[in-house]
Structure formats: structure tokens, C-alpha cells
Amino acid sequence: MRYFRLSLTFLIAIVPVLVCSQQPSKQEFRKQVREYRIAHEQELFNELVEWLSIPNVADDQPNIRKCAAWLKSAMERRGITARILETGGSPVVYGELNVPGANRTIMFYSHYDGQPVDPTKWIDMEPFAPTMRPGKMEAGSTEPKPIPLPKKGEKINEEWRLYARSASDDKSPITALLAAIDAVKAAGLNFGANVRFIYEGEEEAGSPFLQSFAEKNRSLFKTEVLYVCDGPMYFNNQPTLKFGARGITTIDITVYGPNVNVHSGHYGNWAPNPGIKLARLLTSMKHENGNVKVRGFYNTVTPLSRREKEALKTIPSYDEEIKQLYGFAQPEGRGETLMERINLPSLNIRGLESAWVGPQARTVVPAEATAAIDIRMVKGNDPDDMVNKVIEHVKREGFHVISEDPDQNTRMQYADIVKIVKRGGYPASRTSMDLEISQLTIDALSDYHDESVVLIPTSGGSVPLYIFTQILDVPTISVPIVNHDNNQHQPNENIRMGHYWQGIETLAALLVYVK
């Protein structure tokens, strides 16, 4: 009996270890990660606060380099071989974690720099002094007020939010991945694949050196997939995978009137008005139903695959909620959903300017009227080709198109003159859901969380994924973990703590199950 009881005690004690080494179920593994997190909540939280306390605006190079050094050290603590690599601008922090016997290599991308800050707009805090609030501060509100940062032994409520620059965009995915590594190791599980880490330091400055760095360091990018840990989860906060992003190119269209603003009394009704000409030109570009009338605008779109179309259908619609949130009754289009519209190229008038309006308005016939336009592209569209189609449209409307302000001869030769300034851009990317690595990634997260995974063929926002997909031939899949209402790019950026904890779980699943 005594022997038996001892054995039973022994068995009870060793069963979890045996189960672990013999692969727990996904659900069980998720619980282990969660338990690890709960047990180490204070250290994980402190690490995030420390990370967010280092200023990270790309033009503040001394602090950017402090960030890089901190990150290298944090990676090395996890046994990652880390290096700081110069790019010409902010350095890249690169890391490798090799797994004996692994058949695959996967790579994670995030950026450790953040958007510039205007400290006067941050409410009751400094942008680099991470501050906890017991909930979300709605736009225009200053409530809830900050609470002290939680101390050891104090449970962190999932609804609390940590406010700081880059709390969501994009420092927290970096420490969440490091925490996920800790949790995998603590669970005694093997990593499914060799892991590579690439952390950029000037994404918010437009990634000026990313392409040249990638081209010069192709050997670092020998990976089957690049997981982009950036951007927010889907509106309903279900686990989200994004297989692509729209491309973008922008142009400014300027129409000319007299060569200076002239008195609208002395000359109004006779001096040509650039505002009405611009209005007429813009009107010619879009149908009332929102479709773009520029010839060939939709011709180069790569159609969605069967699997992508199915994914679109299963994405829960938040269209009505978004209409309520942003206060409009009728979207553009002919009744398509937001997700359907995002899978088409767009021509968006992002700005208009001509002289002044409101109290500053002056009684002039303005010299110029300018429309700023962004063209979002989907797979198949080429930025130069799309802009050229717009230019051809403008010519067909009877305008003389130039790229610099007109001289007097040009002015006297053409009644209708348009300057079109191109501002560069890049194409869309869309990783096929049919790829083996896509299916492996989807499978890794399926039946892991309580909620199903939202599969988005193309996200609306633009990310220069083409550098990876087109130049390096590495497919990308975005794995966002942060809340969509995080005030990204704005003052009072934040992360909801529940999202941070869930993000650790999501990333741990990829580390173990993609193999």
C-alpha cells in the first residue's frame, strides 16, 4: 500500500511533465502559456514598461541606439544570437535562434521606432513615461485618470490600458514575442522551426533604408515566411491573420488660375478660377457610385482566388458599427462591403487647398487649386501605371499636363494647365492562402484560441511588404496582436493589457506549431 501510494503520488507529479514532452494539445499548451504569464506577470509587465520608457522617434538617433542596444540585450537573455546591423540610418536589430533538427525557418518583423510625439497632446502624462489607466480614454475625454503602475503581487486587469508611444505600434509585439519564447521554454516544448528576427528602426520615417538593407543582406532573409507583427487585430478582436496589404501611391494635382491671387471684385467672373476647374476635373474621375472613371483603372487587378473569396465571406461584418462610429449613412460604392471595397484599388481625395476658407477667406480669385490624392492599389496594380492612367485621363479632359509650375509662355499657350506631382509609392502584396506555409500558419492558430481566426486577404492600410515579397521573394503574413482602438500614430497611444497577454499566446503557437 505504502509503495502504491508513493507510486501514485509520483505518477500524479510526473504526469504533466510526461504529457508536455509528449506534446500537449493546443488548448493545453495555451493554458500553460497563460499560467506562465500569470506566474511572471510582474516581470513581463516591467520589461514592457522599461522598453516603452526609451524614446524611439527615428530622428532622435542617440535614443534609437539605446533602443537597439536594449533590444539586443533582451534577445540575448533568451539565447538569441543578436546583432546590431547598420543601414545608413537607424540600425536593424537582427537575431537568430537555431533549432536542432528543424526543417523550416520562419522570421518575425517588427519596428522598434515610433511616430513623432507632441507631448502637449498627451493627457496627464509624458509619451515616454508609460502610464496605466483602468480602461479606455475615449476621444475628447480625460477619464479614466492614471493609476499607479501595478506592483508585485497586484493582479493586472485585462481591461487596463498602458499608455505610451509605441505601446501598440510597434514595441509591444517585440517584447510579446520574447515573452512567448520564455513561455515555450518553460513549457519544455520544442520550437517548430529556426527563428529569425528583424527589427527595423525607422519604419515610421518611411523605411528609407529598408530596401537597400534587404538587397545587401539577402542571406539574412533565407526564410519560408516573414511574420509581420505590426498593426491592429480585426475590429472584433478575434485572432487575425492578414495575407496582404494594399499598395499606395500619391499625387498632387494643381490647377492654375492667374499667376497671383487677384481681387475677386476687380477680376472675378473673368479671371479663370482654378477651383471650379479642379472641381470639374475631379468630378470627371469618379462616378457618383464611387467607382473610378479613369480608363483602365480596374484592368490590372489580380482576381481573388476561391479560398480568398471564401475567407472574405466569412469575415464578420462590422460595416454598420463603423458607419455609426464615424457617423455616415451611406458608404461609397454600390452596396459592396468594406472588405469587398478594400480588395479594389481606390482613388481618394485626401486633401484640397485653394487660398483660404472660413474667417481667413479673402475675396480673391485664387492663383491655384490643389487636390492631394492617394491611390491605394491591390495585387496586380503597378504604381507608375496607375498614375499614368490618371495622367492620361487628365489629358483626355483637355488639360495640358506639366510637372513643374508653368512659365509665362506655357500660361499664355494653354487655357487649362495641370501640374501633377508624383510622390512615389509601392505596389500591394498578397500572399496566397494556398501556400503550404499559409496553411501551416492558419492551422497553428485554428482550435488554439477560443475564437476562430479572421483571415484577411488584403488589409486596407499600406505596408511596403513588396520589399519582402517582390524583391526578396519571401511571402509575408501579418500577425497583429494589438487592439484596433490603440490611437496608433496619435497622441495617447495605448495597448489593452488583455491584448498583450493574448498576443504572447498567439506568438507562442506560431513558435511551436509552424514546423
Next chain:
Amino acid sequence: MRYFRLSLTFLIAIVPVLVCSQQPSKQEFRKQVREYRIAHEQELFNELVEWLSIPNVADDQPNIRKCAAWLKSAMERRGITARILETGGSPVVYGELNVPGANRTIMFYSHYDGQPVDPTKWIDMEPFAPTMRPGKMEAGSTEPKPIPLPKKGEKINEEWRLYARSASDDKSPITALLAAIDAVKAAGLNFGANVRFIYEGEEEAGSPFLQSFAEKNRSLFKTEVLYVCDGPMYFNNQPTLKFGARGITTIDITVYGPNVNVHSGHYGNWAPNPGIKLARLLTSMKHENGNVKVRGFYNTVTPLSRREKEALKTIPSYDEEIKQLYGFAQPEGRGETLMERINLPSLNIRGLESAWVGPQARTVVPAEATAAIDIRMVKGNDPDDMVNKVIEHVKREGFHVISEDPDQNTRMQYADIVKIVKRGGYPASRTSMDLEISQLTIDALSDYHDESVVLIPTSGGSVPLYIFTQILDVPTISVPIVNHDNNQHQPNENIRMGHYWQGIETLAALLVYVK
């Protein structure tokens, strides 16, 4: 012989006096005025410089009152009974010069306040330190450099220009009229009519108290005509009489998209874009030929009389020069002249604004797009009626029209919402050329100068003459004396000295021949 020679000498000496008292010809009188001016050039110039040295921006009341006191004193030196009258804002300086036996009373209006100044934009000078240059400083140039103010005995070249705030708008017509009084007296001639003087001190601030002052002081305005000495001469610098001015009213039209600027990646192509809706609405308002498509826009125009049409035909055209000057090949309209277009109401897009353009542009679907519009009116048009016609047009285009920003209910109820903000205005004035006083005024200047008089039925710029013509029932005729290229309302305002001298002659003719 000696007697004869004496007599002859005596005769030669007294002939001019005899001729004067027996009415010299107009040409002879003009020469006398000119000789008086040449003989007293230095004093007249010094008086102008002293006058321009007193700052005169309407919100600087201590200096405005210094101006009023200086002016009262200068008028009294000419035997004018002058008073400073309070209005609630800047005081009016009022004066009377009664002429025994006169059958008529005429009145001169100018304003002694000037436009606000930005001293940093005045080149090599302070705005209230009058500065001579030996010619015109072209836009963008800093040449010719200032020269010392002319000293006694030094001839003032007619091409020289005196730079100072209000050099043309509108202090110089005031001292030119005082100098004309001196010249008439020196010539020993009688004034043709009783003369009244009304000098306003806040025209550039929008004449906030002029109407209430006029209504409370109707007895001061017992005059047959109000000569408005303000604004520039016609382009060719020929003597100019303007019988009216367009009225003006302004509106701001705001079209709504989402209730905040939203990300053009996440929502572009689906969130409604206010810029394209505004473009479509503006396009609906005007034909490509420049004519306004708003229903009834031209219905209330009072047709020009036979005499006005004839006057229009005889105005020398400067259309080609203006097109060259302002660098445009094709005016609005169907080939009408500038003068013809000015005698029609206009709808001018004076400004556009939606989010940002150029380097500041952000990738958003803007929350709003606004067009600032000014409507210039001719005789017959009523400001409220014209704005209402625009509002009816906007409604016919399918927009829900409001006057305040929409609330959430309104946003969710209407797909297309427009806010129209009215900013007040006033109607046009046009004194008939058929009036006896109009003919007397035209006759007074005919065959007086070497050049013929340009008769303008309606000037393009707006002046609130309706206060005189409609509320006081006093016809107005504008008698501009300053050069058209005077940088009115801008830095580096100036008057060409030849214009100042000629202005004294013009005003002297009215003082003598309108009787």
C-alpha cells in the same frame, strides 16, 4: 512811352487776375492749379508725409484719434468748419465749407484709416515712415532703393513714388482735396457749391458703425452727391469716374464625410469622401463657359441704360494686357470683355479646404471639405435672394442643407449633407449717368485734362455705397485719383507722385465747376 510802358507792364501784370475773376477757361484754370502746386510743392509734400507718418490702423485707437485731430486741424487751416463726431468706434471727421450764393451742396468721402500692417514685409522701411523711391518697386524686387525725402528747392519727379501705409488708400485723396481748396483760393475763383466733408476712421475694419452713424445723422448728409475719393484710377491712368460698385455676399459651403478624418487605407473607397461630393456640387453650379447655372441667378439684374452701354463701349480695353500681366490664356465667359463681365453677378470659388495637401498631406478620408464662395452682385440683385437661390440649387442637387455642423442623428439620416454659412453682405449701387448731377460732374472734367474721362458704370470691387444710395438716398460718384498699381491692402503701398499732383487738379475742377 514811359507811361505806355508802365501801362503795358501794369496790364501784363494784371491780365491774369482779370481773366481769373472773369472765369478762365478750364484749361487755363488747370494750369493755374498746376502752377500753384509747383510753387508750393515742398509744403504740399511735407503735409502728405506728416499725414502718412501717423499710424492709422483702426484697432490702434490712440493713433486713430491723433489722425482725427490732425485732420480736423488741417481742415480748419483751410477755413473749413470741422468737427470730430463719435460713432461708437473710430470717430468721423466732418466738415463744412459754405459758399455764399451757392445753389448746390456736394460732399466728399474718404477714409483716414488704413489696412493692418506686417512691418516685416515692408522692404527697407517702416510702414509709417514715408519713404521715397525713384520709381516703382516691382513684385519680388527690392529695387529701386529708397532715396532721401526731397528737400526745399528740389524738384519732385512725377515718376517717383512715396511708400507708406495709406499712401493711396486712402489718406492721399484727403490731403489732395485740401490742396485743391488752397489752389482754388489762390486762383481767386469761387467754389461752385457748398462743400461737405466726411472722413471715416474704420473703413478697412468693415465700416461697422457707418450705417448707424448715417442713420443717426441724416441732417449731415443733405447733399446732392457724395464723391467717393477712394480706390484706383482706370488701368490707363486716365481721369476716371465710377458710378457704382458691385455688392458682395459670401458663403462657406461644407460637405461632410466621416465625423473625423479616417485612415484612407482602412476605409478609403468605402467611407464617403467629402472632397468628391464638394467637387460634384461646385461643378453643378457653373457651366464650363463660366456662366452660373444656379436657377434665376441672372433674373434680377437691372439692365444697363443706353448711356451706360455706350460708356462701356468707349472704355479702352486692357484685357490683353491683364491676361499677360496675370498669365492666363483664356478668361471665363463666352468672349465677353472684363467690363461686360463685371456688369454681371459672379459666383467665385475664393477658397477650398479639406484636410491637407503637399508635404503636409496625410493619408486620410477627410471629415469635411469646404468651399468659400463670394457672390458679387450688380444693381437689382439682393444678397439674401442670391444666397437663397444657391441654397435652393444645393437642395435640388440632393443635399440636405443645414446651418450648423450635423449631429449624429442628422448624419445617420442623410447621405449628403451640406452646411451653408452665410456671412452677410450688401447690394450693389449704380448711380444713373442720366442724373443732372452726373452730367454736371462729367462736364466738369471734360476738356479739363489732356485725356478724356473714363466713365465706368460699375466697378468690380465692392464698396458699401448702399448706405448712401439706398439708406440716405444720396447718389454717389467715385472720383479715384491714385495709380492702380499702388499695392493697395498689401505691404509696400505707394502713390506715384504724378498721380498725387494730377489728383489735386481733378478735385479742384469739381470744386469749381460743379455748380
